[in-house]
Amino acid sequence: MSEHRLSLAPMMERTDRHFRFLMRLITRRTRLYSEMVVDRTLIHGDAARHLDYHPAEHPVALQLGSADPGLAARAVAVARPWGYDEVNLNAGCPSPRVQAGGFGVVLMRTPERVAEIVRAVYEATGALPSVKHRVGLDEHEDYAFLARFVEVVAASGVRVFVVHARKAWTQGLDPKANRTAPPLEHAKVYRLKRDFPELTIVTNGGVGTPEEARAHLAHVDGVMVGRAMWDRPWRWAAADRLLWGDAHTPDRRAVLERYQAYLHERLAEGVPLRVLVRPLFNLFKGEPGGRRWRQQLDAALRAGRLPAGGLAALAPVEVGA
Ligand SMILES: Cc1cc2nc3c(=O)[nH]c(=O)nc-3n(C[C@H](O)[C@H](O)[C@H](O)COP(=O)(O)O)c2cc1C
Known part of the structure; x- marks a missing residue:
């Protein structure tokens, strides 16, 4: 059974350590992702403020925003002593601020760059990041574009791909609209799993209940949930039972x-x-x-x-x- 069966999505201003701790009390199994932290913030800022977490949060992942192999490697080296279970690279966020930094979804245009970042992180720290991305962006909406991205990035060693199942528009849509307007295309993510069976493929977007998550698991290794966990945390009290068959339900x-x-x-x-x-x-x-x-x-x-x-x-x- 994949370690990525169910996860809480990285969400700025939402998935801070306190919300993650609360979710951990509700579900013992769900993997928890941090808000995105930008490489320079970890290198030059107050790293502990961004990295401290409660030991009960495991399994817990740190999401990194970076477009630069050297900075990414340094940032992950700073984070190393904190013992996160996973580092995840953000190649899915379309916010103008993130685009201006050259990271987030615009990285999908240059899978070779993503591969370089991954290799630099691995060589410097021994950590092999996972990557979170979209099914496409702007004019790149064909499956071949998505499959090539995954193929090139997987060649750098990445084994876990978290795919927000809608494309992003880098112009004309704000980040919020980019989470609702482009239609969901989970079938494309299912196809990735068929074409790359050796990879761990996690689908994300619009999943509202543990029952819906379970239905996706017939096609992919995992499901990531963002807004439905923030909006209805208690609904996920059934997750450990429904997705792992645990007898325990939280009180x-x-x-x-x-x-x-x-x-x-x-x-x-x-x-x-x-x-x-x-x-x-x-x-x-x-x-x-x-x-x-x-x-x-x-x-x-x-x-x-x-x-x-x-x-x-x-x-x-x-x-x-
Ligand atoms: C308030 C908010 C903040 C977000 N911040 C991030 C982020 O920091 N990094 C990231 O990769 N995605 C971010 N996302 C996108 C989510 O991780 C997720 O891909 C998206 O919300 C779709 O999943 P959902 O329909 O289950 O919410 C954010 C989403 C929301 C609603």
């Missing part, structure tokens, strides 16, 4: 108590309450009492502290169920 009260203990540890380190509470807002969205939960979290934030009974005291009555 709501235990999740809240463990997150609360975590929250106090981070508060003591100076992390603002607002940052720690943010991942919780959607926790019970769509569930009985979910709206009240959100209102009470809001009130706690305005008051600047949690009530004496902690998170469990705020929880909808059904939480004990």
Whole structure:
């Protein structure tokens, strides 16, 4: 069974260590990806601020933004002591800022460049990155373009390809529209798996439930989920059972108590309450009492502290169920 069977997608301003920790309490098996961190930020910035994570988060992957073999190798060398289970190279993001840096989806035009980056990282650190990309970009929407990208990059040693199953427009669509407007083309990703059976192929885009994820697994090795995990975290409490056959399902009260203990540890380190509470807002969205939960979290934030009974005291009555 692939280690990439189900994963949480890298999402800027979403998949920080706190949301990842919360997801880990909900699913023990899902692989968790960080927000993208740019190579120079790790080399010149406060690396610990971007790299620290809780040991319970494993398996956890670091997503790197880079267009330069030398900088990528240096950045991965900086990250090495943190012991991430995987480094993933971003070749899928179409945001103008990322394009200006020459990385993200525009890298799909130069698979040789991606291969160089991969080799440099491997030679300097021994880590073989995975690559996250799209099925195409702009005028390059034929399957042959996608297959050539994968072939050239795989020749550098990459074994894991995460494919956002829609193309990106580098002009005229903002990043948000680029996640909705181009149609989903999971069939192209399935075809990649048929044509490159030795590679680990993960599909991504528009997967809303663990049941949908399971259906994709008939065709590919793994499924990556972004927005549906942020919007409906609790829905994924069924993932370990449905995708791995585990008997265990998480208990709501235990999740809240463990997150609360975590929250106090981070508060003591100076992390603002607002940052720690943010991942919780959607926790019970769509569930009985979910709206009240959100209102009470809001009130706690305005008051600047949690009530004496902690998170469990705020929880909808059904939480004990
Ligand atoms: C708020 C937000 C931030 C994102 N940031 C990143 C990122 O840093 N790196 C990346 O490769 N993709 C990023 N993505 C794209 C997601 O990883 C994913 O490919 C996309 O949302 C499609 O999956 P979904 O339909 O399951 O959300 C982001 C998506 C969202 C919604």
